[in-house]
Amino acid sequence: MMDVADFLLLFFCAAVLGVGVVMTHRTLRVDAVKVQKYQLYKVRDDLVYLIASGKVSERDFIFQMLYPAANYFITHIASINLKTVVRTLEDARTKGVDPATEENMKRLKAELNRIKDEDVIQAVVGFYQAIMEILVQNSWLLRLITRHTVFMSAITKFAQLTKKMRSRSTQRRAYWFYREYESGAHGALAH
Secondary structure, three states, X not given: OOOHHHHHHHHHXXXXXXXXXXXXXXXXXXXXXXHHHHHHHHHHHHHHHHHHOOOOOOOOHHHHHHHHHHHXXXXXXXXXXXXXXXXXXXXXXXXXXXXXXXXXXXXXXXXXXXXXXXXXHHXXXXXXXXXXXXXXXXXXXXXXXXXXHHXXXXXXXXXXXXXXXXXXXXXXXXXXXXXXXXXXXXXXXXX
C-alpha cells in the first residue's frame, strides 16, 4: 500500500521527468533551427563554389536568383516554425526573390539548358530541396503526405477542389509552396 511519502516521491519523479522532457524538446528545437538554416548556408556556399570554379558567373540568372534568395531566407527566418517559414516564402514572392514562381523556374531551366553542368544542376536542385525539407520538418501535414502516397493523392485532389477558397490556412499555404518547390526541383533535373 502506498503512503504519502510514496505519492510525494512519485510526484517528484514525474515532475523531474516532465522538466526533462520540456528541456530536451527546447534543446532539440534550437538545434533543429540551426540544422535547417545550415541547409540554406550549404546552398549559398555551393553557389559561391560555382562562381570560384568558373562554372557560373555572377551575372548568370542562376546566381542572381538563388544567392539573394538563400540570403533572404537565412536572414528573415529568425525562428523556424511553419508560420514563419510560410510568411517568409510569401514575403519573398511579393519582393520577387522567390525562385519557385513559374517565370523564375522557366528562366532557371533555360539557364540550366545553356550551362549543362552537373554541379550547377545539383546546386539548383539543392536549393529547392532545402526549402522543401524545411517545410516538411515543420509541417505535420506535409510529413504525413510525403510518407504516405495514399494521403498525397487524396489531399492533392482536395486542395485542387478548394484552391479558390479565401481562407487559406498555414498548412494549406505550406502545401502549395511545397508543390511549387517540388516542381522546381523536378524541372531542374529534367532540364
